[in-house]
Amino acid sequence: MNIIILGAGRVGESVAESLVSEQNDITVIDPDPERLHLLEDRLELRGVVGNGIQPSVLRHAGAQDADMFVACSTLDETNLVACKVAHDVFSIPTTIARIRSPEFLQGEELLEPGGFAVNKVICPEASVTRYIHQLIEYPEALQVLTFSQGQAYLLAVRVAAGSQLAGRTISEFSAHAPDVAMRVVAVYRREQETPCEAGTRVLPGDEVFVVVDRQHVRAALHAVANVSEPVRRVMIAGGGRVGLRLARSLVGKCEVKLIETDRRRCEYLAEELPSSMLVLHGDASDEELLMGENVGDMDLFVALTSDDEDNIMAAMLAKRLGARRVMALINRRAYADMMQGSAIDIAVSPSQAVIGELLTHVRRGAVAAVHSLRRGAAEALEGVAHGDPKTSQLVGRRIEQLHLPAGARVGAIVRAVDGAARALMPHHDMLIESGDHIVIYLPHKRLVREVERLFQVKATFL
Amino acid sequence: MQRFDAVFFMLARLVTVFSLAFLVPLVWTWADDDLKEIEIWLGSFLATLCCGLLLWALTRRARRELDVRDGFLLVNLVWLVLPAFAALPLYFAVPGIGWSKAYFEAMSGLTATGATAIAGLDLLDPAANIWRCLLQLIGGLGIMLLAVAVLPFLGLGGMQLFKAEMPGPMKDTRLTPRIAETARGLWSVYFVLSAACLLAYRWGGMSWQDAFMHMCTTLGLGGFSSHDRSFGYWNSPVLEWTAVVFMSLAGINFARYFMVWRQRSVRPLWRDTEVRAYALILLAATVVVTFMVWRGGQYDTFGISLREAAFQVVSVATTTGYATTDYLLWPTFVPILLLFLGCFVSCAGSTGGGIKLVRMLILIKVARRELVRIVHPRVVNPVALGGATVPVNVIWAVMAYMLIYGGSMVGLTLLLLASGLDVVTAFTAIIACLNNIGPGLGKVGPAGNYAVLTDFQVWVCTFAMLLGRLELLSVLVLLTPQFWRR
Numbered sequence: 001m002n003i004i005i006l007g008a009g010r011v012g013e014s015v016a017e018s019l020v021s022e023q024n025d026i027t028v029i030d031p032d033p034e035r036l037h038l039l040e041d042r043l044e045l046r047g048v049v050g051n052g053i054q055p056s057v058l059r060h061a062g063a064q065d066a067d068m069f070v071a072c073s074t075l076d077e078t079n080l081v082a083c084k085v086a087h088d089v090f091s092i093p094t095t096i097a098r099i100r101s102p103e104f105l106q107g108e109e110l111l112e113p114g115g116f117a118v119n120k121v122i123c124p125e126a127s128v129t130r131y132i133h134q135l136i137e138y139p140e141a142l143q144v145l146t147f148s149q150g151q152a153y154l155l156a157v158r159v160a161a162g163s164q165l166a167g168r169t170i171s172e173f174s175a176h177a178p179d180v181a182m183r184v185v186a187v188y189r190r191e192q193e194t195p196c197e198a199g200t201r202v203l204p205g206d207e208v209f210v211v212v213d214r215q216h217v218r219a220a221l222h223a224v225a226n227v228s229e230p231v232r233r234v235m236i237a238g239g240g241r242v243g244l245r246l247a248r249s250l251v252g253k254c255e256v257k258l259i260e261t262d263r264r265r266c267e268y269l270a271e272e273l274p275s276s277m278l279v280l281h282g283d284a285s286d287e288e289l290l291m292g293e294n295v296g297d298m299d300l301f302v303a304l305t306s307d308d309e310d311n312i313m314a315a316m317l318a319k320r321l322g323a324r325r326v327m328a329l330i331n332r333r334a335y336a337d338m339m340q341g342s343a344i345d346i347a348v349s350p351s352q353a354v355i356g357e358l359l360t361h362v363r364r365g366a367v368a369a370v371h372s373l374r375r376g377a378a379e380a381l382e383g384v385a386h387g388d389p390k391t392s393q394l395v396g397r398r399i400e401q402l403h404l405p406a407g408a409r410v411g412a413i414v415r416a417v418d419g420a421a422r423a424l425m426p427h428h429d430m431l432i433e434s435g436d437h438i439v440i441y442l443p444h445k446r447l448v449r450e451v452e453r454l455f456q457v458k459a460t461f462l
Numbered sequence: 463m464q465r466f467d468a469v470f471f472m473l474a475r476l477v478t479v480f481s482l483a484f485l486v487p488l489v490w491t492w493a494d495d496d497l498k499e500i501e502i503w504l505g506s507f508l509a510t511l512c513c514g515l516l517l518w519a520l521t522r523r524a525r526r527e528l529d530v531r532d533g534f535l536l537v538n539l540v541w542l543v544l545p546a547f548a549a550l551p552l553y554f555a556v557p558g559i560g561w562s563k564a565y566f567e568a569m570s571g572l573t574a575t576g577a578t579a580i581a582g583l584d585l586l587d588p589a590a591n592i593w594r595c596l597l598q599l600i601g602g603l604g605i606m607l608l609a610v611a612v613l614p615f616l617g618l619g620g621m622q623l624f625k626a627e628m629p630g631p632m633k634d635t636r637l638t639p640r641i642a643e644t645a646r647g648l649w650s651v652y653f654v655l656s657a658a659c660l661l662a663y664r665w666g667g668m669s670w671q672d673a674f675m676h677m678c679t680t681l682g683l684g685g686f687s688s689h690d691r692s693f694g695y696w697n698s699p700v701l702e703w704t705a706v707v708f709m710s711l712a713g714i715n716f717a718r719y720f721m722v723w724r725q726r727s728v729r730p731l732w733r734d735t736e737v738r739a740y741a742l743i744l745l746a747a748t749v750v751v752t753f754m755v756w757r758g759g760q761y762d763t764f765g766i767s768l769r770e771a772a773f774q775v776v777s778v779a780t781t782t783g784y785a786t787t788d789y790l791l792w793p794t795f796v797p798i799l800l801l802f803l804g805c806f807v808s809c810a811g812s813t814g815g816g817i818k819l820v821r822m823l824i825l826i827k828v829a830r831r832e833l834v835r836i837v838h839p840r841v842v843n844p845v846a847l848g849g850a851t852v853p854v855n856v857i858w859a860v861m862a863y864m865l866i867y868g869g870s871m872v873g874l875t876l877l878l879l880a881s882g883l884d885v886v887t888a889f890t891a892i893i894a895c896l897n898n899i900g901p902g903l904g905k906v907g908p909a910g911n912y913a914v915l916t917d918f919q920v921w922v923c924t925f926a927m928l929l930g931r932l933e934l935l936s937v938l939v940l941l942t943p944q945f946w947r948r
């Protein structure tokens with residue numbers, strides 16, 4: 001696939017990074033030659049210096065042969081206009097724009113081919129907010145992902161000592177928690193993947209990945225981890241776009257205190273948020289401020305500034321001062337891997353939150369969703385099985401007959417039963433039907449292509 | 463004189479135009495064919511017209527634009543001079559009234575206060591009663607506003623006059639790009655409401671003459687009546703509930719109606735914080751007073767209690783000042799509560815007087831913010847009203863207003879006390895005049911009137927009405943040395 005990416009900022013970079021490893025031809029356009037050089041050195045892609053809304057620059061970047069155009073510069077206006085140019089002048093079939101302002105999404109006609117011609121909108125801030133919001137809703141989980149319009153959930157949970165299932169083997173799970181339909185797809189012990197078989201014993205401290213259907217999310221979490229109090233008091237450090245969005249999404253649900261260093265931004269935030277939310281002016285790593293605002297009584301402390309180090313330090317400080325759970329937004333994967341599970345409970349990696357949505361469009365075949373797990377190391381993929389036993393490698397076969405790569409596991413099958421979608425927990429002899437949505441866990445990214453191929457239908461099928 | 467010739471030029475024009483208002487009662491007396499009365503009204507009309515034209519002739523060379531200070535000076539002069547002309551016919555038509563009380567009556571009319579110094583209203587010439595009521599209609603929404611709206615040839619205009627006369631703390635919000643259009647819009651709303659009110663009163667059983675007069679004083683939230691017993695004269699539930707509805711409507715910011723009309727939706731009305739608070743306070747006060755009256759056993763049935771309570775609450779809280787009964791006979795809690803409500807319940811931009819509800823809301827929010835700040839010293843929470851932050855300078859202006867308001871109240875009350883009035887009468891007379899309510903307690907209560915006051919006391923009350931109508935600052939700015947310094 002020929003892909004043009006506009007903007008080599010943080011989002012553009014992580015988009016490029018994840019697409020390069022999928023073996024596509026990538027061209028990145030950015031006005032800053034130095035940033036492009038850095039990217040060219042690190043990744044296998046071509047950089048074009050210039051303003052991406054100019055047709056000449058786009059032509060130079062090879063827009064006439066491009067299959068996809070991803071505009072992720074910092075300005076909404078640039079992205080919108082660039083998509084329009086890409087669509088109208090170069091007839092690029094798929095255009096994706098990063099749009100921060102939610103107002104453009106309300107007017108559907110704005111994004112249609114007659115308008116700015118944007119096929120798909122990505123908004124990293126919204127994705128990160130959703131991601132964190134899920135974790136607030138399910139405070140026991142490390143990561144919560146949804147598939148098939150919320151029919152199936154994939155949960156990453158740390159097993160707690162004394163919980164119902166700690167110390168049991170996976171085969172014993174159904175006996176000890178009979179009402180909960182769940183399937184364990186991976187177990188990580190001390191950050192290393194452990195073979196996940198019927199006889200594997202799950203120990204306290206293990207990180208397990210479980211697929212459950214919608215009704216059993218809470219029950220499954222409670223069976224693996226101890227029941228946590230619902231999150232009532234939240235302190236957010238950093239009132240940037242993500243901080244503001246998160247605070248807005250918590251209106252009426254939690255007591256929120258928001259700390260921001262910039263005075264003017266504080267005033268703006270206080271204007272935007274209801275008066276019940278406290279906007280505090282100060283530094284999130286100011287111990288006195290945190291103590292004065294009772295950080296020790298917080299159910300959750302989230303550090304969301306744009307600076308990794310600040311977030312890490314603020315979160316660690318909050319943890320030491322007694323906050324029940326701390327999260328930090330960490331852009332660098334190395335930092336995120338280092339911090340998660342040690343001093344910080346959850347490291348949120350913003351680039352991963354958005355890539356999943358984007359990757360869906362890049363994937364071939366009938367892939368409906370792809371999500372990054374463990375900050376990009378592993379993936380979970382949802383595909384739709386089409387065709388009949390002759391043309392498809394999936395339909396009409398039992399699960400044990402599937403040629404899945406080693407380590408990949410089927411988590412759930414979402415099937416329309418009596419007109420309503422239901423998530424079914426797979427058995428080895430379950431037959432796959434046409435139209436099934438299959439959620440598959442992949443321990444490593446490079447397996448994605450093999451699994452994608454499974455979902456492809458032979459040409460005879462129309 | 464040279465320096466202010468432009469101001470006097472404008473004043474001359476306004477006086478000239480104002481003289482036309484005399485034609486309304488004149489027509490009435492013409493129909494009556496009473497020669498002495500025609501003399502009075504024609505004389506007043508001609509005297510005003512001549513004064514206006516003379517001043518016009520003297521200042522005709524002035525061709526200067528009005529600046530900020532001219533605006534304030536003009537508004538003050540208009541509000542001082544027009545009552546003087548308006549008092550002319552009253553001085554001659556009302557037996558034994560004297561110049562002080564005639565001026566008081568005219569000021570009370572134009573400022574839509576509704577405090578009357580005339581006893582025996584039922585015996586008065588209809589023309590005099592019509593004149594008193596008409597003054598409240600003219601002054602209710604503002605003389606300058608009317609001039610800007612309907613008399614474009616006067617060449618008046620600009621934000622300055624607006625600011626000096628419009629009630630409310632936030633005067634910079636424009637409804638339309640052009641001031642004249644805004645003024646026209648506001649007066650159209652006023653006119654439509656008036657027409658509706660007139661028809662409703664007629665339908666409710668008043669004569670056309672009474673309906674017209676009470677329409678004027680209801681919409682202006684003035685409270686003059688052609689009867690000593692005010693609305694009690696009819697003792698009609700229909701009329702009282704009609705009055706309650708129109709008084710409540712007139713107590714709301716007219717700009718909101720304008721927006722409702724423009725946007726063809728009631729959203730601007732019911733989404734407005736001030737309007738919501740206004741409705742809530744009126745409802746709550748009615749419930750409380752009904753309960754007090756009902757429990758006190760004043761009336762036989764709950765229905766009558768509710769009706770009397772609602773009428774009294776809305777009348778005093780919106781600064782109208784009608785009465786259907788002597789509510790001083792009710793439990794003491796009630797008249798004090800009513801008077802207290804009258805101080806702040808009217809919305810900014812309505813025809814009511816007082817502090818205005820929006821100022822009160824801002825003050826409450828400021829107070830709440832300071833309380834939060836004690837617990838969270840680093841908190842940033844700007845005062846917001848209806849989703850928008852109130853600018854800091856508006857907050858300061860409100861604070862200054864409140865200080866001056868309190869100071870004026872204390873100072874004027876002390877003046878009345880020094881003149882030998884009793885405490886209750888002195889204090890409530892000042893509250894009633896400063897907030898343009900009308901009736902106070904004691905001697906100036908709903909059953910009494912201001913005729914018992916001495917000339918000096920009447921002048922103090924007159925000044926209080928002017929202060930209240932122009933919201934203190936516009937008057938007091940004239941007393942600062944900075945204003946007169948070149």
